[in-house]
Amino acid sequence: MLRLLVEDPQALAEVAREALTVLHFDPETGKDLAEDGHRACYECLLSYTNQLEAHLLDRFQVRDFLRELCAARVSLLSGRRTREEQYKWLTERLDPRSSLEKEFLDLLYQKGYRLPDEAQFGIKEPRCVVDFFYEPNVCIFCDGPPHDQLAQQKRDDILRKKLRFKGYRVIIIRYDRDLEELIKAYPDVFGRGEC
Ligand SMILES: [Zn+2]
Structure with missing residues (x-):
């Protein structure tokens, strides 16, 4: 058990x-x-x-x-994972309903960008689960089409404002934007990839 x-x-x-x-x-x-x-x-x-x-x-x-x-996700602390291990570990933790998360993660992996530290990461205050997280404070949200609905937009806005107010950095990955352009806009988070 x-x-x-x-x-x-x-x-x-x-x-x-x-x-x-x-x-x-x-x-x-x-x-x-x-x-x-x-x-x-x-x-x-x-x-x-x-x-x-x-x-x-x-x-x-x-x-x-x-x-x-x-909201808890258990992870074994077994020292540093290799890049391959980290990729596999993250893949197993994706929200199966979101194809954008997988697409985003695969692109980071294939193009040599920095991989997130966590996926489906639970935050206590404000209580939420972010799609990806980079230590110490970067929250990544992958917004697929359901996030275009007005009610969802309002919920998203409120939560993201609260996160920023608490000192988190919030980066939104949108399904209708060029993924790699978005990634390139934040080299301090994602690195520069393999040029
Ligand atoms: Zn009872």
Whole structure:
């Protein structure tokens, strides 16, 4: 079990989501779905073996922690990876719904640009998951066509302003722009590639 949790970067988040569901919380929003606001019941925390401690059990105590774990991605710190290893490692962490992420990463790799340190990287404040991350503070967003919808644009704008306010640098990779031109605009992040 532990091995599974460590080797699959998403596994811990899935366990946390399941735990939230059992505790009557909506894993997406953290909203309490129990109508009576109870702290523990026989469907969630109570069992016949912990009856005596029932007054200590309170599902609200773990809600925030579990929600943070939902955004967590586990990675093994096994020293520096080679460029090939890093590329493979990142590829395994891409959002499967976004072909732009793959296209962007492949281009960085093939043309000798600097590879990101992280993919699907969870940030606590403001809470979000960025597509790619370069240490110490560069957030890369790959915006495919769904990001052209007005409602999504508004959400994106708000989040990205918050990130900048917190000192993150935000770089947007858009599907309708020339990818390599975008990359070349930030040599301090992506390097100069193999000329
Ligand atoms: Zn309950």
